[in-house]
Amino acid sequence: MKSRIPALIATLAALTLGHAPLAARAQTVVVNHAITESEVLSAQKAWCQALLDIGAAHASGGQPAARALAEKVIDAAYGYQMGVVLFKPTLTVNPQTFRTTRDGALSYFVGGDATYPKDSGFALKGWTACEPVNAAVFIAGDSATTMGKVRFTGKDGKVTAVDKTWQFVKDDAGRLRIVVHHSSLEYVAAN
Amino acid sequence: MKSRIPALIATLAALTLGHAPLAARAQTVVVNHAITESEVLSAQKAWCQALLDIGAAHASGGQPAARALAEKVIDAAYGYQMGVVLFKPTLTVNPQTFRTTRDGALSYFVGGDATYPKDSGFALKGWTACEPVNAAVFIAGDSATTMGKVRFTGKDGKVTAVDKTWQFVKDDAGRLRIVVHHSSLEYVAAN
């Protein structure tokens, strides 16, 4: 509930002479669950920061530390507990392209799961920066979708841009959760 | 589309040195379909004004003028064209309490329909003022619901307060439409 407090603005209604007995006590409670652009941008930044944090945990505490943090991040930022998540990570291959379960997402980020032998851990690649550059933000009211680039900077300073779509919904506690995530390398035209 | 223009804010993304080729052209289109408190309050005021306008049309042009205007108001402010509207007007009685169809709403406001013999036309009662006093406004994102009093002032200056719930949704053109409307006289405890 705490997270809803900022959205709850109690305003004293205008006192209007002649309506005294009622209006003098009138108070309108306004609760607004609509997703704001600012919340969306914060959620994107938090995703980027979490990716870097998992990498840092790996550098200092190895795979177990990275995995433990990744579990927290997934549980806080994705909507697996609300059902499936429609997740197409950047680098997955058939027949495990889509990671609709929490386990599949965890393996993608930190690897080390024999069920997903091709996963080496996207968060463990030594990224030094992560920056979302939105082409469009569409707020439907109860959900918000972004489409654009996310730019990952590697240890060598090289930037990899991916095309990324995220859809967020607000959970009962007022927190944005990713329910759709489609990421893909940029298309390169053959010459 | 015109009505969406205010909600469409194209902002030039920050130019970040080093990201020049992409970011220099980067532009984020933000489209926000969430309902705002201001839109809700405007829709309530418009409802009140329309009620007074229908009364004025009746005074100057008789029942045909009132009816013609009421049709326009209903088509613009309610969601009958999107399906049914859940409408429980203040003064209807069994077995025609609920007015889920456009005809039923029209008859309630201006009377003159043999199918609804008990209707005398709520908008034709000579109201001189109409004021919403909200107890609560709940914006779910893609819908907004208000609950509170609406105070109607009669020709004799007497104020009648009713308890009213309205739910609004935004149509494809960005206009708020009433899809739920429950109105009732205040309960008076027996002594």
Added chain:
Amino acid sequence: MKSRIPALIATLAALTLGHAPLAARAQTVVVNHAITESEVLSAQKAWCQALLDIGAAHASGGQPAARALAEKVIDAAYGYQMGVVLFKPTLTVNPQTFRTTRDGALSYFVGGDATYPKDSGFALKGWTACEPVNAAVFIAGDSATTMGKVRFTGKDGKVTAVDKTWQFVKDDAGRLRIVVHHSSLEYVAAN
């Protein structure tokens, strides 16, 4: 999550010759959070049953038992933990007509709260039956609203019908919760 299990139907996609390597493994996970008519009717029945149960608890265990059960019912069936609830009970009077807080709802159902001195406890009136008779059910997808009569039978067999609007949303756990509740005695035309 358990409550979502019925909504999660994993269906094996048709095996199509020629698409073997992919389609042979293809499996579509379908998660459907839309509210169904059946869920709405169940929630209404549960509300009625809870009202009778609170009355029975009162008969056998007095006010404390009624109050304890009412707290459970409110926490399970209303959405107070998601923000406010827009609740206009049948018999409340100014200036406490609207019960947007949990305390206000609890007092209405079982009384015994000095903050709400006019409340005698609607659930303690000895109702022997409670039956919803819907005029209309409107399912928007992520919310559902009903409008109609609810018929309460008293100890003396007399039936009191009220006009009632309920709006339900599905919480993260898949349970319907009341977020709007407007109830009013039937209008009786003066003769």
Added chain:
Amino acid sequence: MKSRIPALIATLAALTLGHAPLAARAQTVVVNHAITESEVLSAQKAWCQALLDIGAAHASGGQPAARALAEKVIDAAYGYQMGVVLFKPTLTVNPQTFRTTRDGALSYFVGGDATYPKDSGFALKGWTACEPVNAAVFIAGDSATTMGKVRFTGKDGKVTAVDKTWQFVKDDAGRLRIVVHHSSLEYVAAN
């Protein structure tokens, strides 16, 4: 309204002895705007068929015929008239990767627009079959998102599978419209 008719089921409420005066006339109108799985699958098939139809129009009537049909298809199947569409087509390149406007989508499908010089017309490539194979369908109630493969068969019989995310919403007329569309070639791991 016509398109909503299938969704409007008026059912005669059970006649219950003892409640005769009311219940005998009781009729519940049920309007359900939730998106169904069947509607989603139909919309996907319609997209595939439209792609093939544009190709056929091109074969018989040249670019003008293809363009004319593509305009109709876009206006009927996408949500550009409701605001922007978040569209990342399979084969677009920087700085025109994202096609948030109708013109950008049209050029992608049929080319011939000097503003988008890299577009050769995806629908004009001679596809002979198009088949969606969903990994997951997520129905939120008022929107539905699919993620999976779409398999395009070329003139030479070769199949190209792309990873595709579509989000659909229902417009006021009850028709599904694409508001998010992210398509990408499969990732191929370097050896």
